[in-house]
Amino acid sequence: MTDTIAPDCLLTLVVPSALEEDLLDLLRSQPRLAPGFTLVPAQGMGTHIHLASSMEQVQGRARRVLVHLVLAQAQVQPLIALLRQALPTPQITYWATPLLAFGRLGELA
Template sequence: MDHDLCKLNLVFPVTAEDQILDFLLDSRPALPGFTSLRVEGHGAGFENASPREMVRGRIERRLVFIVLDRARLESLLAELLERIAVPNLAYWVEPVEQFGQFK
């Protein structure tokens, strides 16, 4: 297992998508790349849901995940907290056992 790699997951409102993606694309040192997805949140926390979302019982969100060095993780999170004011942004970190590409 490569203990130096982890996966950062960010989940945030659709309205913050451009702000978050621009932040990640402009981050220095440059990130190795990331993936963004359209997702839906379920469960508690519907205070800010639109009427449509309340009827459907799920909230539209965006998910970004990044595999990066643990050493870079803390500085990226600190910079995100300092530069981006996004309410309802959630994150979690997972260990990465292996990472590679088939060519």
């Protein structure tokens, strides 16, 4: 979130665990486009999911990380373009949804 543009969008990235650190390094290097984010462990299932390890093949699901970013809609496409250039893989999925509200329940120290 920036000081001048109100956040109105939630961008979710779904990332294979093997690419998590690369993605996080990239996001941390872009504080203007990705000022903060939340990570959530997840598992992916479906016809387009690549099962990388033997365990994933046995279980039929792949380890993933969801990365949630609260942004202004104007920041989404520049960030996606940067990610697409740095990590051009079909294994990273994203979606953006309208954000109805965002705030903090108290003051920051």
